[in-house]
Structure formats: C-alpha cells, structure tokens
Amino acid sequence: MSNSKNAFYAQSGGVTAVINASASGLIETARQHGDRIGTVYAGRNGIIGALTEDLIDTSQETDAAIAALRHTPSGAFGSCRYKLKGLEENRAEYQRLIEVFKAHDIGYFFYNGGGDSADTCHKVSQLSASLGYPIQAIHIPKTVDNDLPVTDTCPGFGSVAKYIAIATREASFDVRSMCQTSTKVFVLEVMGRHAGWIAAAGGLAADVDHSIPIVILFPEVEFRQDAFIARVKENVSRFGFCSVVVSEGARWANGTFLAEQGTRDAFGHAQLGGAAPVVANMVKQSLGHKFHWAVADYLQRAARHIASKTDVDQAYAVGAAAVDYALAGDNAIMVTIERLADEPYRWQVGKVDLAAVANVEKFMPPEFISDDGFGITDACRRYLTPLISGEDYPPYRQGLPDYIRLQNKPATKKLATAFELG
Amino acid sequence: MSNSKNAFYAQSGGVTAVINASASGLIETARQHGDRIGTVYAGRNGIIGALTEDLIDTSQETDAAIAALRHTPSGAFGSCRYKLKGLEENRAEYQRLIEVFKAHDIGYFFYNGGGDSADTCHKVSQLSASLGYPIQAIHIPKTVDNDLPVTDTCPGFGSVAKYIAIATREASFDVRSMCQTSTKVFVLEVMGRHAGWIAAAGGLAADVDHSIPIVILFPEVEFRQDAFIARVKENVSRFGFCSVVVSEGARWANGTFLAEQGTRDAFGHAQLGGAAPVVANMVKQSLGHKFHWAVADYLQRAARHIASKTDVDQAYAVGAAAVDYALAGDNAIMVTIERLADEPYRWQVGKVDLAAVANVEKFMPPEFISDDGFGITDACRRYLTPLISGEDYPPYRQGLPDYIRLQNKPATKKLATAFELG
Numbered sequence: 001m002s003n004s005k006n007a008f009y010a011q012s013g014g015v016t017a018v019i020n021a022s023a024s025g026l027i028e029t030a031r032q033h034g035d036r037i038g039t040v041y042a043g044r045n046g047i048i049g050a051l052t053e054d055l056i057d058t059s060q061e062t063d064a065a066i067a068a069l070r071h072t073p074s075g076a077f078g079s080c081r082y083k084l085k086g087l088e089e090n091r092a093e094y095q096r097l098i099e100v101f102k103a104h105d106i107g108y109f110f111y112n113g114g115g116d117s118a119d120t121c122h123k124v125s126q127l128s129a130s131l132g133y134p135i136q137a138i139h140i141p142k143t144v145d146n147d148l149p150v151t152d153t154c155p156g157f158g159s160v161a162k163y164i165a166i167a168t169r170e171a172s173f174d175v176r177s178m179c180q181t182s183t184k185v186f187v188l189e190v191m192g193r194h195a196g197w198i199a200a201a202g203g204l205a206a207d208v209d210h211s212i213p214i215v216i217l218f219p220e221v222e223f224r225q226d227a228f229i230a231r232v233k234e235n236v237s238r239f240g241f242c243s244v245v246v247s248e249g250a251r252w253a254n255g256t257f258l259a260e261q262g263t264r265d266a267f268g269h270a271q272l273g274g275a276a277p278v279v280a281n282m283v284k285q286s287l288g289h290k291f292h293w294a295v296a297d298y299l300q301r302a303a304r305h306i307a308s309k310t311d312v313d314q315a316y317a318v319g320a321a322a323v324d325y326a327l328a329g330d331n332a333i334m335v336t337i338e339r340l341a342d343e344p345y346r347w348q349v350g351k352v353d354l355a356a357v358a359n360v361e362k363f364m365p366p367e368f369i370s371d372d373g374f375g376i377t378d379a380c381r382r383y384l385t386p387l388i389s390g391e392d393y394p395p396y397r398q399g400l401p402d403y404i405r406l407q408n409k410p411a412t413k414k415l416a417t418a419f420e421l422g
Numbered sequence: 423m424s425n426s427k428n429a430f431y432a433q434s435g436g437v438t439a440v441i442n443a444s445a446s447g448l449i450e451t452a453r454q455h456g457d458r459i460g461t462v463y464a465g466r467n468g469i470i471g472a473l474t475e476d477l478i479d480t481s482q483e484t485d486a487a488i489a490a491l492r493h494t495p496s497g498a499f500g501s502c503r504y505k506l507k508g509l510e511e512n513r514a515e516y517q518r519l520i521e522v523f524k525a526h527d528i529g530y531f532f533y534n535g536g537g538d539s540a541d542t543c544h545k546v547s548q549l550s551a552s553l554g555y556p557i558q559a560i561h562i563p564k565t566v567d568n569d570l571p572v573t574d575t576c577p578g579f580g581s582v583a584k585y586i587a588i589a590t591r592e593a594s595f596d597v598r599s600m601c602q603t604s605t606k607v608f609v610l611e612v613m614g615r616h617a618g619w620i621a622a623a624g625g626l627a628a629d630v631d632h633s634i635p636i637v638i639l640f641p642e643v644e645f646r647q648d649a650f651i652a653r654v655k656e657n658v659s660r661f662g663f664c665s666v667v668v669s670e671g672a673r674w675a676n677g678t679f680l681a682e683q684g685t686r687d688a689f690g691h692a693q694l695g696g697a698a699p700v701v702a703n704m705v706k707q708s709l710g711h712k713f714h715w716a717v718a719d720y721l722q723r724a725a726r727h728i729a730s731k732t733d734v735d736q737a738y739a740v741g742a743a744a745v746d747y748a749l750a751g752d753n754a755i756m757v758t759i760e761r762l763a764d765e766p767y768r769w770q771v772g773k774v775d776l777a778a779v780a781n782v783e784k785f786m787p788p789e790f791i792s793d794d795g796f797g798i799t800d801a802c803r804r805y806l807t808p809l810i811s812g813e814d815y816p817p818y819r820q821g822l823p824d825y826i827r828l829q830n831k832p833a834t835k836k837l838a839t840a841f842e843l844g
Binding site for chain 1: 433436437439467470494495496497498500501502503504584587588589591592593595596597598599600602603604608610626627629631632696698699714715716717718719720721723724725726727728730807808809810811812813815818820821822823825827
C-alpha cells in the first residue's frame with residue numbers, strides 16, 4: 001500500500017435524484033482499487049467538511065449501503081452552497097485545505113457539482129503548481145439545470161426532465177377530462193432560472209399519439225403577454241384546454257422575472273410568489289378561464305421514484321470514471337457524457353479540461369425552440385428523448401421507497417485548529 | 423338477448439389516477455355478461471352526456487383498449503361538475519334522462535363519483551318509483567378526498583396518499599442535505615378542502631428508519647400561528663430542518679382559509695394564492711429561515727405513474743362489483759370497500775344503501791390526529807399504510823407512460839330534440 005493515497009469526495013450545490021448514484025459509482029470503484037486508493041473520505045456538507053476537518057469515513061459503510069446509494073435521492077453526505085474565493089482573495093482557505101489534505105494523506109479530490117463547483121475544483125487542481133501540494137482534482141458533473149458546457153448532458157437533468165414530462169402529460173389528461181365544465185388552463189412551474197432545459201421537457205408530454213396543447217415559457221425567450229394570451233386562447237378554442245409550462249426564470253423584456261410581479265400580502269410585505277400563479281391569473285384576467293396551477297419545486301429534483309434509467313446509469317458511470325481517470329494520472333478535468341448516436345441511443349464517458357468548463361453556461365440553442373418561441377423542435381425532441389428513457393425503480397417497503405440513510409461516522413480529527421468559514 | 427338491457431356509465435367530479443380502472447372493471451365485467459347487458463354507453467363529459475344524448479359507444483373499443491384503461495389516469499370519457507337538482511326543482515332534467523334512457527334501452531345506471539354524485543345517483547335510483555321508469559342505479563365510489571362514509575376508503579385516495587407520502591419523503595431528504603447552508607423549511611401544499619386525509623399521508627414519510635420532522639396542518643384543526651411557529655423552530659433546532667405539509671383547507675379559528683390571506687398583486691387584484699406560500703412566508707418572517715414551497719395540485723391526483731397497487735385493485739374491483747350487484751337485482755346502492763384486517767391487510771367489496779351515503783362527509787377522526795394537532799397517530803398509520811402499499815407501474819414508451827386515449831365514438835342519436843342544460 002505504499003503507493004496508496006486517500007481520496008476526498010464532496011457533493012456541492014443543489015442535490016438531485018441521482019447524485020448519490022455518482023457517489024456509489026465512485027466509492028464502489030475506489031474499493032476495487034484498494035491497493036492505490038486507501039480511504040474515501042466524504043466532506044460533511046460538501047467543501048465545508050474539508051475546511052472544518054469534518055470528514056466522513058465512508059469505509060465504515062457496508063457494501064450494501066454504498067450500493068443502495070444508487071437508488072437514493074438527495075446528498076447522502078450533505079451538500080452546501082459555498083464557493084471558494086480566488087487564491088489571491090482568500091489564500092487562507094487554500095492553505096487550510098492543504099493542511100487537512102496533508103493530515104489525512106489525501107491525494108485525490110473529487111468534486112461533484114455544477115458550474116460553481118467546476119470553478120472550485122479547477123482552483124484546487126492548481127494547488128500543486130500554486131502552493132506545492134500534490135493533488136489530482138477531478139470534477140464530476142451534476143446539475144438538474146443541464147447548463148454545463150461540453151458534456152452532452154448533466155447527470156440529474158434526465159430524471160427531472162422525465163418527471164416534468166410525465167407530470168405535464170398526467171395533468172394534461174386530467175384537465176382534458178374536465179375542461180367542458182371546469183378547469184381549462186393548467187400552469188406548471190418548473191426549475192431553471194437561466195436555462196430552459198427543464199421547461200423544454202414539458203414539451204415531450206405531447207407526441208403523435210397524444211395531441212396535447214402545451215405552451216412553454218422559456219427563460220431564453222422574452223415574455224410577450226399578448227402573444228402568450230393569443231396562443232392560450234387559440235388552444236382552448238381548438239382543444240378545449242391548454243397546458244402551460246413556465247420556467248421559474250421566465251422574464252419580461254426588461255429582464256424582470258415574471259415571479260417578481262410586485263405581489264404583496266395583506267401586511268404589505270413583498271410576497272415571494274411563483275411564476276405559475278402570476279401566469280394563471282393573467283390568463284384568468286384576459287380570457288376568464290378557470291385555471292389551476294402547480295409549483296413542483298424540490299419534488300421535481302428529488303423524484304428518485306421515477307428517475308430516468310439513462311440518467312441513473314450515467315450518474316453512476318461518471319462517478320466510476322472519475323476514479324479511473326484519477327488512477328490514470330489525470331488532473332484538472334471534468335468527466336463528460338459523449339453522445340454517439342440519437343437512436344438507438346449510444347453514449348460513452350469522456351473528459352474535458354476544467355479550464356474549458358469553469359464559468360461557462362450552456363443555454364437552449366435557438367434550433368431547439370420553435371419559431372413562435374412557445375415550443376420545442378424535433379431536434380430538441382431527438383436530444384431529450386433518450387435522456388428520459390428507461391425506468392429504474394427503487395425498492396419499496398410498506399408502500400414507500402426504501403431509501404438508505406448512511407451512518408456517516410466522522411473520521412478522527414487530526415488537526416488541533418478549527419477554521420472559521422469566510 | 424330478450425332479457426338484455428343496455429347500461430349507462432358516467433364519470434363525475436374531479437378525476438383521479440384510478441377512476442379509469444373502475445371503468446375498465448365495469449366494462450370488462452359487462453362484456454362477460456353479454457346475454458344480460460347489451461352495450462355499455464358512456465356519458466361524454468359525465469351526466470351532461472346523458473342529458474344531451476351525447477353517448478359514447480364503448481363497444482367500439484377493443485378489449486386491449488379497455489384493459490389499458492386500468493393503467494391510464496384521468497377520465498377517459500370526460501367528467502363534469504354538474505349536480506342534478508331535486509325532482510321538484512327541475513323535473514325536466516329527470517324527464518329528459520328517462521327520454522334518453524328509453525331511446526337507448528338503458529336499464530342500468532352506473533355513476534362513478536364522490537359525494538355529490540352519490541346524491542345524483544340516489545335521485546336516479548328513485549325514478550322507478552317517482553316517474554315509473556324501471557332502472558337500477560348503482561354508485562361506484564371515487565374521490566381523492568376519501569370523505570365518503572361507510573366505505574373503508576375511496577378509490578383514488580390511496581394513490582394520492584402514496585404520491586404525497588413519497589413526495590414528502592423525497593423532498594425532506596433533499597432539504598436535509600442542504601440545510602446547513604441553504605433551505606431549512608420546506609412546505610408542501612396538498613389537496614383536501616374539508617378533510618385532512620391527504621395531508622395525513624404526508625406523515626407516513628417519517629418512520630422508524632427515517633426520523634423526518636414533519637408538521638401537518640389539517641383542515642380539522644384550527645390554525646394557531648404561535649404553536650405552529652414554535653414547533654417549526656423546535657424541529658429546526660433539533661434536526662436542522664423541518665418539512666410542513668399544509669392542506670389547502672387549513673384555516674384560521676374564524677374559518678378563513680390560510681390561502682385567502684388577502685394577498686394582492688401589483689394591480690391590487692386579489693391574488694388566488696396557495697396556502698403554501700402563505701405558511702412559508704410566515705416562517706420566514708418569524709424565524710428568518712430560508713424556505714422553499716411546492717403546490718402539487720393536479721400532479722397529485724393524476725400521478726398514475728406511482729399509483730398504489732391496493733388502490734388500483736380496489737378501483738377495478740368496485741367497477742366490476744357494480745355490474746355483479748346490478749345483475750343480482752340491486753338498486754340504490756353504493757359499492758364499498760370493507761376492511762377485514764390491517765396487517766396482513768385483507769379487504770372485500772360490499773354495498774350500502776345510497777340513502778345512508780348521500781350528503782354525509784367523513785372527516786379524520788380525532789384519534790387519528792396527535793394530541794398537539796400537528797401529526798398522525800399510530801392508529802392513523804395502521805389505517806393508511808395498506809392503502810398506499812404496492813406499486814402498479816404503467817407500461818412506458820420512449821420514457822413516458824403509454825396511456826391510452828380511447829376513440830370515444832358517438833352512439834347514433836335517436837332523439838329529435840336537443841336539451842338546454844340548466
């Protein structure tokens with residue numbers, strides 16, 4: 001074991017239905033290489049666990065528990081929203097990281113997150129050069145927003161997309177049943193503050209066998225109330241009902257979010273409402289139709305019960321590949337998903353330099369949005385369909401998914417000093 | 423076929439994930455008795471289809487299509503909210519029904535709905551006596567609200583309960599992952615304007631293996647803001663986070679719904695908000711915690727993708743039993759579910775006089791609500807658990823549930839007159 005180094009793994013940012021599948025892939029693969037990777041320590045609550053030397057000793061978990069992570073949503077070790085500053089701005093943070101890594105003989109840094117995390121991971125990857133501490137830093141992609149560049153998709157997205165596509169189809173069936181005498185317009189608000197990938201998935205609810213009228217409001221398309229109302233009116237007239245999928249990031253021409261419509265409660269406090277009730281009330285006031293609205297919020301990103309099998313497989317694969325790349329000597333890379341073919345769908349894992357990833361956001365390309373701005377194109381459909389394909393059901397007990405809760409035993413602290421988070 | 427009569431079937435009120443399973447059970451059973459039941463006509467958009475002579479000829483649908491109704495949510499023939507008035511108030515409606523029934527040789531009236539529908543069905547069952555038209559009327563229970571009396575549960579409820587229990591568990595896992603640096607309180611709004619059965623199901627998310635702090639706000643318990651805030655505060659202090667499940671029917675001591683908090687939009691219009699944002703903002707203002715909220719709305723009652731197997735089986739069974747009872751000569755009854763044992767769960771179908779059902783609502787009994795008013799008791803857990811047990815997944819195609827859309831071909835009209843709905 002003389003060549004062996006320990007590893008650090010942390011989950012970062014908003015959690016997903018499948019980020020634990022990446023953890024499962026990583027830890028199971030590391031266990032197969034016990035000659036080169038000693039213990040995998042997980043940061044409790046993400047990078048904060050590294051800074052405060054609050055490490056979880058994952059070797060205390062059974063193989064069965066690590067396998068069960070594959071079907072358990074959320075972040076099993078805790079996640080956080082905490083972005084490391086630049087080396088020049090907060091050198092103390094990086095010195096602290098090195099102190100902790102050195103104390104626990106950590107040679108591999110695996111960071112599982114989105115865009116901000118890619119940036120942090122990139123900074124850590126430079127520690128060998130900047131502060132003389134030898135470490136390999138590898139980023140494992142995760143974000144429901146699907147906004148990381150280079151990779152064909154981001155683990156976490158496919159499952160949210162599947163959830164939203166199913167929810168839109170199911171609710172549309174419901175509204176269609178009742179529209180003669182009751183609700184005619186249903187509005188579903190979905191995540192995606194900057195990019196409309198999740199909203200686009202609502203468009204999959206309609207297909208050749210299911211002529212469901214769906215109007216999508218993307219963050220990428222400035223909201224035009226007149227055109228929107230006209231489209232809803234036309235759909236109700238033709239189909240008897242209309243479904244609307246609105247991104248939380250939908251905004252007016254001046255950049256204001258629809259959700260920030262200046263709503264105030266009885267006490268005059270600004271109300272943090274959603275975009276869905278705003279849009280629904282707009283329809284009511286313009287057309288008089290009875291409406292219903294839903295805000296899926298965390299339900300969509302936590303919905304492991306209906307995760308996409310493609311997504312689960314890819315999440316597991318990027319975790320496993322991170323270890324393989326590390327053992328092959330890679331540093332400062334992000335693991336990627338490469339699409340080889342749309343149908344039948346084929347993919348493989350790949351890698352990209354982190355420098356090409358950090359601080360780049362991927363939006364819906366114009367050719368994925370229909371000319372009128374309210375729908376998706378066939379090209380978008382070809383892109384999305386494989387990502388939501390396949391089911392990967394968790395086990396159930398007494399009617400509920402049997403998700404695992406790890407023991408999360410702390411590793412013994414080795415440093416005498418505490419650390420104040422900045 | 424001399425003894426044979428045709429049947430009329432209609433779906434009424436809010437649709438569910440499993441009301442079509444009842445239709446499937448009814449039509450499949452009727453097809454097995456072609457010597458006594460000729461054609462099953464379905465009302466297009468419920469009872470309105472009977473009044474306007476807009477009948478769907480279900481014999482035009484294949485056996486495979488009728489079987490597929492078992493896994494398809496919503497109302498396949500259309501539903502409506504339309505309550506027949508009393509015979510004295512609107513005799514014309516009943517005379518029109520008889521005219522249509524006579525024209526299509528209908529001897530069986532099957533009505534699939536909730537409390538209001540039971541009342542309508544009861545009135546139709548009296549037509550033999552009151553207007554001399556021989557008909558057998560049988561009510562098939564359906565309501566997500568679970569508020570029909572006598573029957574142990576109502577088909578439709580178990581699947582919503584399962585959805586809410588799972589959603590609460592999944593979202594709670596999510597919040598727990600992030601609570602150190604982000605969201606600490608998550609609020610989920612669920613259906614149930616009068617009865618708290620659906621809200622109660624949120625309590626199932628926590629069990630011996632999952633110590634999740636959940637505060638439930640029932641319509642049956644008057645809302646006390648101080649006690650509520652104190653409980654949330656205690657949970658956040660002890661667990662780091664708190665989940666809240668609020669019924670849309672939660673109300674203040676004066677009877678006002680929490681959702682009607684006098685919220686106004688930028689134009690001063692009363693905003694039809696939800697209870698969830700009201701409760702979430704209350705927590706923010708009192709305790710300062712970051713929050714998220716979701717409103718499941720139709721997503722919960724349409725969620726056939728995660729329907730309870732118990733519920734699907736029971737929905738099918740009550741539809742099938744309605745035909746059996748009709749052939750045995752019954753009239754003016756509702757089919758019921760009778761519980762024989764909690765664990766292992768055993769049940770059978772039964773029947774009850776419609777006179778005992780119409781206009782009676784079943785609320786959560788006090789012994790199902792914990793003393794503090796914010797949780798469920800073990801007795802409630804014993805009642806609910808079997809109702810959400812088992813999964814009954816629909817088939818999938820390209821990542822989406824392969825729900826059926828029937829042809830719904832109209833039966834040839836036989837009457838020269840139209841009918842104006844009242």
